Structure formats: structure tokens, C-alpha cells
Amino acid sequence: MAVHSEALAYGHGVVTDEEYAEQRDLRFLGFLLFLFTDSIFFTAYIFAYLYLRNAAPVWPPIGVERPDVNLGAVNAIVLFGSGITAHYAMHRLKENKLFGYIWFTIATIILGAAFLGGQVYEYTHIKATWSGSTFGASFFTLTGLHGFHVLVGVVYLIVTLAQTLAGKYSPSRHFGLTAATLYWHFVDVIWVALFFLFYIY
Amino acid sequence: MQTAYVADAIGAVGAIIVGFFALRFLRKEWGLKGADVTVTKVMLTLLVIGCAEALLVGLRILGQTPLSTR
Amino acid sequence: MTTDTIQILRPAGAPIHPAPESFVKKYVFSIDHKVIGIQYFITAGLMMLLSGLFAEAIRIQLLQPHNTFLTAQQFDEAFTFHGTLMVWFGAIPMITGGFGNFAMPLQIGARDVAFPWLNMFSFWTFPPAVLILLSSLAFGAPNAGWTEYPPVSLQAGVGIVFWTVAIFTVGIGATLTGLNFLTTIIKMRAPGMTFTRMPLFVWATGVTSFLSLVATTALASALGSLFLSHVFNVPFYDPARGGTVVLFQHMFWFYSHPAVYIMILPIFGVVSEIIPTFARKPIFGYKLIAYSSVSIGLLSFMVWAHHMFTSGLGPWVTLPFMILTMLIAVPTGVKIFSWVATLFGSRMRLTTPMLFTLGFLSTFTLGGITGVMLASVPVDWHEHATYFLVAHIHYVLFGGTVMGALGAIYYWWPKVTGRMMSETLGKWHFWLTFILFNTTFLPMHFVGLLGMPRRVAYYDPAFQGLNVFISISAFCLGVSFLLLIVNMFWSKRSGPVAGPNPWGARTLEWMIPSPPPYYNFREVPEVYAHPYSYGEPLPYSAPYNQVSTTPTY
Numbered sequence: 001m002a003v004h005s006e007a008l009a010y011g012h013g014v015v016t017d018e019e020y021a022e023q024r025d026l027r028f029l030g031f032l033l034f035l036f037t038d039s040i041f042f043t044a045y046i047f048a049y050l051y052l053r054n055a056a057p058v059w060p061p062i063g064v065e066r067p068d069v070n071l072g073a074v075n076a077i078v079l080f081g082s083g084i085t086a087h088y089a090m091h092r093l094k095e096n097k098l099f100g101y102i103w104f105t106i107a108t109i110i111l112g113a114a115f116l117g118g119q120v121y122e123y124t125h126i127k128a129t130w131s132g133s134t135f136g137a138s139f140f141t142l143t144g145l146h147g148f149h150v151l152v153g154v155v156y157l158i159v160t161l162a163q164t165l166a167g168k169y170s171p172s173r174h175f176g177l178t179a180a181t182l183y184w185h186f187v188d189v190i191w192v193a194l195f196f197l198f199y200i201y
Numbered sequence: 202m203q204t205a206y207v208a209d210a211i212g213a214v215g216a217i218i219v220g221f222f223a224l225r226f227l228r229k230e231w232g233l234k235g236a237d238v239t240v241t242k243v244m245l246t247l248l249v250i251g252c253a254e255a256l257l258v259g260l261r262i263l264g265q266t267p268l269s270t271r
Numbered sequence: 272m273t274t275d276t277i278q279i280l281r282p283a284g285a286p287i288h289p290a291p292e293s294f295v296k297k298y299v300f301s302i303d304h305k306v307i308g309i310q311y312f313i314t315a316g317l318m319m320l321l322s323g324l325f326a327e328a329i330r331i332q333l334l335q336p337h338n339t340f341l342t343a344q345q346f347d348e349a350f351t352f353h354g355t356l357m358v359w360f361g362a363i364p365m366i367t368g369g370f371g372n373f374a375m376p377l378q379i380g381a382r383d384v385a386f387p388w389l390n391m392f393s394f395w396t397f398p399p400a401v402l403i404l405l406s407s408l409a410f411g412a413p414n415a416g417w418t419e420y421p422p423v424s425l426q427a428g429v430g431i432v433f434w435t436v437a438i439f440t441v442g443i444g445a446t447l448t449g450l451n452f453l454t455t456i457i458k459m460r461a462p463g464m465t466f467t468r469m470p471l472f473v474w475a476t477g478v479t480s481f482l483s484l485v486a487t488t489a490l491a492s493a494l495g496s497l498f499l500s501h502v503f504n505v506p507f508y509d510p511a512r513g514g515t516v517v518l519f520q521h522m523f524w525f526y527s528h529p530a531v532y533i534m535i536l537p538i539f540g541v542v543s544e545i546i547p548t549f550a551r552k553p554i555f556g557y558k559l560i561a562y563s564s565v566s567i568g569l570l571s572f573m574v575w576a577h578h579m580f581t582s583g584l585g586p587w588v589t590l591p592f593m594i595l596t597m598l599i600a601v602p603t604g605v606k607i608f609s610w611v612a613t614l615f616g617s618r619m620r621l622t623t624p625m626l627f628t629l630g631f632l633s634t635f636t637l638g639g640i641t642g643v644m645l646a647s648v649p650v651d652w653h654e655h656a657t658y659f660l661v662a663h664i665h666y667v668l669f670g671g672t673v674m675g676a677l678g679a680i681y682y683w684w685p686k687v688t689g690r691m692m693s694e695t696l697g698k699w700h701f702w703l704t705f706i707l708f709n710t711t712f713l714p715m716h717f718v719g720l721l722g723m724p725r726r727v728a729y730y731d732p733a734f735q736g737l738n739v740f741i742s743i744s745a746f747c748l749g750v751s752f753l754l755l756i757v758n759m760f761w762s763k764r765s766g767p768v769a770g771p772n773p774w775g776a777r778t779l780e781w782m783i784p785s786p787p788p789y790y791n792f793r794e795v796p797e798v799y800a801h802p803y804s805y806g807e808p809l810p811y812s813a814p815y816n817q818v819s820t821t822p823t824y
Contacts, residue, residue, distance in 0.1 A: 025458060026385045026386070026454055026458055026459075027386075028236060028237060029385075029454050029457060029458060030385060030386060030389075030450055030451070030454045032240065033450045033453060033454065033484060034450060036484070036485075037446055037450065037484050037485065037487075037488045038488070040485055040488040040489055041488045041489075041491060041492055044488070044489045044492035044493070044522060044525070045492055045496075047521075047522070048492070048496065048507065048518055048522060051515075051518050051521070052507070052513060052514065052515070052518065055513070055515055056513050061513055068205075068208075069258055069264035070204075070205050070208035070209050070212060070258065070259070070264075071204075071208050072258075073208065073209075073212035073216070073254075073255045073258040073259055073264075074208050074211050074212045074215065076212075076251060076254070076255050077211070077212055077215035077216055077219055077252070077255050078215075080216075080219045080223075080248050080251050080252055080255070081215065081218075081219045083223075083244075083245075083248050084219055084222045084223055084226075084248075087226055087241070087245070130503060130504075130505055131503060131504040131505055131506060131512075132506075132512065133506065133512055133513055134506055134507070134512060134513035134514055135513075136505075136506075137499075137505045137506050137507050137514070140505075141496075141499065141505065178237060182237070182240060182241075182244075185240075185241065185244035185245075185248070186244070188244065188247075188248055188251070189244055189247045189248065189251075191251065192247050192248065192250055192251035192254065195251065195254060195255070196254055199258070199264060200254060200258065200263050200264050
């Protein structure tokens, strides 16, 4: 059984469906493992936040105000909405409605950028500083890390959108788009946890 | 104060809309099998939980803030 | 074995790509796991030699109770660099990046790892990280030990910035390597190779990869918090603004305890390969050894606070960690008993790899025993941060990791280079290492019990006799490494040609030429059983079952 004994172009040239399926299989697992390890990164800082909060005599510390939860809820809905539009986009792609995919992805990007704008507003209006207290330390580090991930996600979506417009993907071969959407959902889900931890709890 | 009520309303209504669409997707895709479908279902479920959080905040049931009153 | 009994899993491996042509593609930015493995090995080897020089500087300083060879500041930098280089720039890259990269894909019958370009990228995070760390010597070196606890680590100027950035950088490579290997092992095994037919080195590498993947990111968060504390004055660890230094210890040790298992589990895997080969006997307890690796991996995440027994934690915290730490000795003991049972009733061939493995068994076991002693909270209150702890660390890390790694080097050298090393030089190397290692580190137990703390440049004159003895042994031990270097050069120049299977082993890497062609396996092999049943025919498809398992050396 001599599978792949013919020298085939590796990474360039024609890739058979079987090879694409194999590579996609590997890359999907690899990407999931990457998201898993990223979640550990957040979990470690969440642990630090809960530890510091538990050690503090009063929370929030004197002179610090917690962020406004109502505006935070609106911002959260913006981000969750972008998750729905991203999901719609993948649906359209699989039904070979490329136009639908493009418009829903643009909607996702706009909503993601709006979320970032909301975060900037939050940062400039909250009565806490990064170096002033452990509240500031936890809040700005965690939400900043998350905001950085959102920014990366927006860039990722823009890049894959450009690739789609250039014709790189098809309804049967689109792992790059699956990965971008999964990353976006991941960023969404992290916010579910952070919103609860900082705005509600 | 006004902004708080407006924000509440937008938050609650938005949560209902987004949550509705998420639940609709979940119901459509519940039976499908496959690794990426499973991951998407998990993510959507967590997103529904997020919408529930935002809804409860919009209805003033949860959440602490200096601007809103109970 | 008929074809009906084969369970055909996914065919393994990427297509055979065209051979790389240019020098840069062949030796610098190669995507071939074998070349990358050698790159890791050479770089990590150099770092360990450098770290050894720092250790010798420490030992020179400790020849006298109040020596002036190093200032206290320089001494602090010396032990910081020794530990940092050994852990993140020596042991982990050599064992995961070096041995794992070279041997694991060959053992599962694959043509490369799952993401070869990522593999190359992971390696190239390593040399820049080294440069960043070493450049700190010019600008203000870190000097709070390889553990860099705040507040001391935040008081020494920019050293901490270099330190955190360097380790973060090499940590990215380590995490990606873990991701790469885990995907490879899960998805790219040869047809027929179920998990219980994998070589034990692959089991070990798999668990280690999971640990690398999960734990290294936790380290990244600890490093990030130190960086932010120093550069942006973020008060994680400043009590005046609500921070606490114990938090760093939790974050740091949550990674660093699994890290020590990253450094030892693949060595357990190598030992599981070497012992059956040179005892010519089936391994005792294949499943025991495989599953005990998994349980060690899982338990390793639950014991981190045993490094913090003296940090002011309450008994409701320290007691569970004490019990779990003692518990982790059980799967380790299962392995040791299985190896010894494999040797029982066998005709051992005492080649150099086997000698190092036997040495490993004795020294690592001693280190494990002192570990169980230290796991007891009252004992640790007395012995923490003394030379007793230093002795324990070095018995498990040198007596375990380094001895096992040396065995692995002698074992796989013929496969990597196609030439044999000199047995005479190897045996001299082993005996000198084994004897001098024990004369260096055994007395440290006593000097620690007598009360000498670690990381001190000046000590009570009552300890001088033992310290001088230790230092002289350490110098000789350092020199004895030259035998390995000489052996390597001798082998390349005039070592006998090795052939595919000089040791008469049975895992797949010995069924292909030495050194292997760039594509490893021309045809994808099929596997029908695990490889350790000495006496039975080889459990592979043709042509991989035709190599002789009679040792030629």
C-alpha cells in the first residue's frame, strides 16, 4: 500500500481533495488546541483577579469605581450580535451564497470595531487606573488582553475577507474562514466570562 | 440618569433579539454531527448564556453600578 | 497476521515533497523534523555547557566561606543564569525539541510532524530568546534566582525585563511544539498503530506535549504580570496597593511544577525504549507504564503548592498538596518497578546507553525518595531552601534528566549520524559521570541538613570541608563532559558505519537507513502489535519487518 509515494507539490500546486481533507483535519485539531491554550492564558489572569479580589478588605478599593454595567451590557450585546452575524456568514458560504457571506462578514467586522470603540469609551470614562489599584490591574489587564484579541480577530476577518474576494475559498475548501469564525466565537465566549466577572459579580 | 434607562432598554431588547437568533441556530443545528459543528454549538450555547446575562442586567435584576438605581 | 486483522486508520504523513536544494533550506530554515531536532540539540547543548560554566563559578566561590571570587551580586546572577539556562534553554528544548522532534515522528511511522513550518518557526524563537537573555549581562542581569520572586526580582533594574521577554519568547516555541506534537501523535500514526501499539517514548512525548501546551501559557501569564509590574507599574505584587507576592508564586509554580515533568517524562520514555532493547526482553507492564505517564501528567497540575509550604499558606491548603505530592510518587514507582521487572532474568548487554540508563535508575530513585521526604510539610519547613533541596533537585534533574538524556544521546547517535560512538570513551564517560555526580551531590544532603541555605555566597565556616569536597568533584564532573564531545568528533571522523539497526531494537526508527532519508518512509508502514515482544517476528508490513534484530554492537 504505497500511499503518496509519488512526489506531489507540497504546499503549492494542485492539492487533491483527499490531501485537502487530511490537512484540514490536522489544522482543525491544531487550531482547537491553540484556542485551548489561549483560554488557559485568560484563566490564569482570571485566577489572579479573583485571588486579589478575595485578598482585598473592600471591593472596589477606595477611590475606585466599577465600570457602568448598563453601557457594558450594550457593548456586550454588540459583540454577541457580531457572533451571530459571523455564524450567518458561514451558513451563506456553505450554501454557496458568496454575496451573503461577504455582507455578513462586513457586518461582523463593523460590530467588532464598534465593540472596540465602546471599550475605548469605557477606558477613558472609568474612575480607575492601571497602576492605581489591584482593581485597575485586573480590569485593564484582562479586558485589555481581550480587546487585543478582538483587534486581532477583526484583522483576521478583514484578511480572510480580502482572500475571499480574491477567490481563494470555495464551499468545499474554506478552512481559513472556519478558523477565523471559530476565533471570533472564542473571543465572544471569553467576553461572556469577563462581562460576568467584572460587571456583574 | 436618562442614559442609564436608554442603555438598559437597548441592552435588554438587544439581548432578546440576539438570543433569539442564537437559539434558532441551535435548534436547527442540534442534530448535526461533526467536530466543527460541535464546537460551534458549544460556542453558541455560551453566547446564549451571555445574552441571558445581558438581559438580566438590562432588567436591573443583576449587576452593580453607580449610575443605575434599584 | 492477515490483512483482515488490520484496523486501517488514517494514512500517515504528508506527501513526499521534493528534496530541499539550497543550503539555507537544508540546514538553516529546514522544515524537516530531523534537522530541526539536531538544531535544537546543538543549541540546547551549548546552553547547558554555558550553564555548567556558571555552576562552576558558583562552586569556585563556595570554596571558601567568605570568598571574593564573585561579588554577592555576581553570585546571585550566576545561580540565576544557571537555573534559567538549564530549565528553559537547556533541558526542555533538548528533550522536547531535540529528542522529541527527531525520534517521535519516526517511531509512529510518519513522514514529518503535523505542521512542519510551525516546527521550524518554533525552533527559531529559541536563538533570539538566548540573545535577549545573554544581552542582559551587559545591561543589568536578573539576579533573584531562576524563580525570580517579587519583590526582590522587581528591585534589580532592567534585568527582569530581559528575563521575562526571553523566556516568553522561547515559551511561544515550546507551546507551539507541544501543539504540533500532540496533533501529530493523535492524527498521524501509521495505519494499525492504535494507542496501545505506540512505543512508550511516544506515550511520554504525547503527555509531555499536553503539559507543554497547557502549562507554558500559565507561565506566560506569570511572566507577563512581572513585566507589567516593572514596566507599567501595575500593582499585582505591591502590598501598598492591594497586591500580594504569594500570587506570583501560585502563578509561577502552576507552570513550573508541570515543567519538571516535561523535563523527566520523555526521559522515562527513552528508558522504556533502552531497557527492553539491551535486556532483549519484552517490557514488563507496557500498559502500566503508558497509563502511569498519563496519571503523572494529570497529577502534575495538582501539586504546585508544595513549592510554597513556607510562604505562609494555611494547613487547609498545605495538607492536600502534601498528600497529592506523595501520591504522585506512586505512578513513578510503578514505572521503576516495571523497569526493574523487565531487567529481572534478562541477559543485559552493558553498552553505554544501558549503563547510563542503569545509572539513571539508581540516581533518579534516590532523588524521588528525597522528594517524598520533602513532600512532608514539617520536613519541608526545615529543609526548604537549604542544600538538601539543591541535592534533591540535582538528583532528579541531573541524575534523572541528564543521565537519561546522555543515554538517549548514545542510543540514537548511530541513527542520527550513521556512525557508532566509541564504546571505550563512552564507558569512561559513564563511570566518571556516575561517580563524580554522586560525590558532588550526595554531600549536599548532609550540608543542607546541617543548615546551609541555598543561594548564598557566604556561609558558616563549619561547612567548608564539605563544600570544598563538593567543589572539587564538580570541577572534575564538568571536565568529564569533554569525553562526550571528544567521542562525538571521533565518531564523525572514524566511527564504524552503523547500519540501520546496530542495537537490534524493534521500534520503527530502526527499520530505516541511518541516517534516515529526508522523507523517512518511502511506503507508509502498517503496524500489527506493540514493538516490545522480543522473540516474536517484527510487527510491521514489508519492507519494514525484514531488518535484522540481531545486535551488531
